[in-house]
Amino acid sequence: MSTPPDSAVSDGPLSRERSHLAGSRAALRAMREDVESLDIRDVTANWVNAEVLARQIDDRIKALADLSHTPLFFGRLDYLHAVGADLAEGARGERFYIGRRHVHDANGDPMVIDWRAPVSQPFYRASRKTPMDVALRRRFGYTGGDLTAYEDEHLSDPAEAEATSKLLQQEIERPRVGPMRDIVATIQPEQDEIVRSGLGGTVCVQGGPGTGKTAVGLHRVAYLLYAHRDRLARTGTLVIGPNASFLHYIEQVLPALGELDVRQATVDDLVAHVEVRGTDDAAAAVVKGDARMAEVLRRAVRAHVTLPTEPVVVVRGSRRWRVPAHELESIVRELLDRDIRYGAAREALPQRIAHTVLVQMERSGEAPDDRVQDAVARNTAVKAAVKAIWPPVDPARLVLRLLSDAEYLAGHAEGILTDDEQRTILRTRPGRSPKTAAWSAADAVLIDEATDLVQRTHSLGHVVLDEAQDLSPMQYRAVGRRCTTGSATVLGDLAQGTTPWATRSWEEALRHLGKREAVVEELTAGFRVPTDVIAYASRLLPHIAPGLTPVASVRENPGFFEVREAAGPSGTTAPGTGGPADVVAACEELLRNEGSVGLIAADARVPLLAGALEAAGLSHLAPGEETTLATRLTLVPASLAKGLEYDYVVLDEPQAVVDGEPDERTGLRRLYVALTRAVSGLIVTHAAPLPAQLSEAAAVR
Template sequence: MREDVESLDITDVTGNWVTAKILTAEFENRIKALADLVHTPLFFGRLDYREHEAGHRFYIGRRHVHDAHGDPMVIDWRAPVSQPFYRASRTNPMDVALRRRFGYTGGELTAYEDEHLTDPTEADTGSALLQAEIERPRVGPMRDIVATIQPEQDEIVRAGIGGTVCVQGGPGTGKTAVGLHRVAYLLYAHRDRLARTGTLIIGPNRSFLHYIEQVLPALGELNVAQATVDDLVAQPHLPVRGTDTPAAARIKGDARMAQVLRRAVRSGIRIPTEPVVVVRGSRRWRIPAYEVEELVRELTGRDIRYGAAREALPQRIAHAVLVRMEQSGEAPDDRVQDAVARNTAVKAAVKAAWPPVDPAKTVLRLLADPEFLAASAEGILTEDEQKEILWAKPARGLASARWSAADTVLIDEAADLVQRTHSLGHVVLDEAQDLSPMQYRAVGRRCSTGSATILGDLAQGTTPWATATWAEALAHLGKPGSAVEELTRGFRVPREVIAYASRLLPVIAPGLAEATSVRESAGSLTVRSVQPGELADAVLAACRDALTQEGSIGLIAADARIPALAEALGAAAVPYLSPGEETTPDIRLTLVPATLAKGLEYDYVVLDEPAAVVDGEPDERTGLRRLYVALTRAVSGLAVVHAAPLPEQLGARS
């Protein structure tokens, strides 16, 4: 297929150089999309429908493949005819007589397995190939799960583009993979629409985005943007150099700040007290002050953006002038109205009544000027809350200010109050439970006229403003009433490990359903208590034991202990990587700060000193949630090494 595209001669098929350039770019993108993926087989299943004539047998794969005559050889997994591969069962065969799964090793076909869905004599023993694929060791970045999508996951993947879907999923339930495959499905089903409006994936940090970045290209989708929330609201000319106290960050992330900012942005509006006199030629046209006041009050009362109202005001004044010109017998047209709107007297009146607003300068003044903050926050924030977010040392200007990450979200909100933020067709937000209400609003602005897929786990919220309920989060996002789906069947975290970590759930997420595991192998779990002076040696020994196994190893520790562990690994000549760096056959150990572990997965995890992970957070509940995240990163085995007492919720290891 790639060679067919490369052989096409488009030298004389376009009318001009612009069309030729566009067509060439399209061909180059098509060739790029058809690139070979050496270890990624193109098909993984086959469906034989009950009628076995030609055309009723379909090979299912990652993308569409046709032969030299244009006849399909492999059907894209997203096509409607492929859906029974994921949802057909013995109770509902969906007209499928046989489902075949293919097994691969290093890109070579090594096995196949048949399910006769309409044969009552065949026992339903489950799929050994499916189980083997789920439990296959993981080395390198995240893989697609297109061959192992489960029915409940497929329902979410194929949900329509018209509405927003929120997915609550415990560790290992595949919520991230479901979100990525949903993007691939929507691009297949609504390609023209999303090509115009755009698609975006938002992750918690750069390490996470690097970890997932190969999934969509493996499915043939190359042009999906990825970003963090900080990337979305970044102000290129205002670098983040400051940090907030947890209390200040919580207040700045509170939804009430949107009301404070609205007041601050509109604080400069003044009711006119002078008439507007427009001179055109030998005539003077006078609009009395009361009439200009009515125009300003009418715009003030409407729920439109500050910038749009400011652009409308000179046109409203010009229209009032045109009415008087028509009453005097003149016949002005639109060009005259535009000219009047640009008149010096009109521009001066607009500037006085509705002055221009710079979002960054407004936020700067809000955080540096106690009187301005008090006026904007009256009845919204308490005096203590106002003192908490005020800067101790007022900045002299925008460039010298020590902006924090929360401040850039405030600037983004202020900018949207002035001018509408561009909306995309679809946004996927992963690890959503960690966003503040103001961050939700920032994301919601990016899909205000589109839809979203929200992914997260309330039990893994580790920020001071972590989401309490999905209904609250969806309201802040601007998508109230959206469907909330729950995934509770875990496919990656071993049964024994998830059961151990779930001891924390009654404290960190009361009422949340405990995730279960479908893994046939229970997985390994060891908890070793050592003397304080023996901790580093015990952790190194656990890492060496893990390295004797196949797959990736993650050494997770409290951020404060990372330098000491790095030094110990270096002294012991044990090579290691940082999060986001790709594992190799020679270096399979990654040293992971606990704050960056969320969303990552390793075949074996060594967890250093759980008590330090808990103590590294501002409060115990947040610390226990951070520990829950660290405990659930393992795919095959978990080794917990500690010198300090374990949190009482974990109890004694039986």
């Protein structure tokens, strides 16, 4: 049953809500104690089952943890009528408290409803225009773990004017300290539609800075695990991020929502068949990342197959069974025409040969069974024929030969790669073996492709791919192999593509991913970046992503934004002489405020600024390290800023950020990323002239 409506008592609504919070916490504690008290000594058949059950109980105890500074519920819905019997029973005027997890009392009646339950959906989507049978929506404000305020919306009252929720704005604009937090209390209707989209379909979310696309992707995983837990428990889920710092930043979101078993990885982690010790120049990486390389590898793998010219003679007892070369060739050609994976075909070949022998046996009057066929398939002559016709392939060795043998590469890349492209990817010092080769990250992706040509990659039930705009076509293929029988959530922003092979269109990216049918959604409402900051950064959009809709900030607080021209050592503003003292002063100024501060600079200037901060006595962190109340300043190389956010940002020398990239377009995209990491305020310091594209005149053009 739902909680009954307020009774006529003398204490106020806030006091009653606090009582419900205390009762809910007590109920959660009782649920956890019930699990902790379970005795499984006599309920399992063996020690393996006991270990599995014990681990499940331990996970359940962790999921029922009461985080003291995390609100147990953040909203309330009062319905006009009873909700369907499949959800709850009750009289007119049912009430439900919406929170991060389900909590019930000793009788099994809900004290808090999971935000993912169908009955909770109107909390995110109901409006006065479409009230969804909700009479009142109440939002709660917290300080730490204490309930301190509430705010009501009477959705069924036509006389009440539409108003912006103050508590919602406060939650959105609350300072960021530490890792990324969930947005379960502030999910907007357009975000909720994506979060609750079905498991069977792939969704691609194009979203500018601060639109919440990463949070939407993570909350979609949490929702799918709630709605399809048994299926995803079998098939698995995976969140893919651009780097370890980003994954560390987001790693607490799903556990806070009660989901502890979602794996996180980078693309490099997925394709780690070899140790990556080398690097490619941009030109080589672009060619290696091109989807045409998949066909080069396919040709090279299939080229190992040799059509037979000799018969196979199987001796069993006193009988000899002969399979002519032309029959062997027919079997081989049939397997090639089916275009199944190389390893699967190699495993099928001896069985096909054995079947041909069994047909001969049956014609001669014998009655062989499956055991005889298996024995023939293991016959020495058959095994020797298979080895000669369809030899095993080592994917790493194959890729090494392609990249080090010009003649071998030319034979398989003819008509696919130009001569110049072939020369670009050839190694001058290839290494003697796969173990000693200085593999690059792009090489590892090629090996993963070759591995899949030999043996099918395991597919997961759902994959979330964040910062997808920076993947190469071959990397998309690597991710797509992990969800061939599942679905995906693809998250990114075309304007933030900063690799030489950055995605040009989502249609193209989804084709490489193998998800042509995916629905592309666009988020344009900015909840993180202040209005003045996003407006300034959006001046770059016509130059880096023409036609892309600029983000429109919905924050009431315009934020703090200032561009400061820094003085050089002699008081001048000579190009390239940006004084660290001005940067340090800006950091000291912003550290007087509550929240985190990020100092973002071109990678080449990071050592200089690190020394200046140390000389000034300002302790600082590197990206991915835990922010504390004592150390709230992080020094961020521009190349690692993507996906991160800070309450306040100091951006050092924008032109240096642009110059740090191989071309201007990529540099401007890197600058766009750096400009949009601030939640509350941004100070841009420069001694060198600003990029011309940041001028208002350039933006108008």
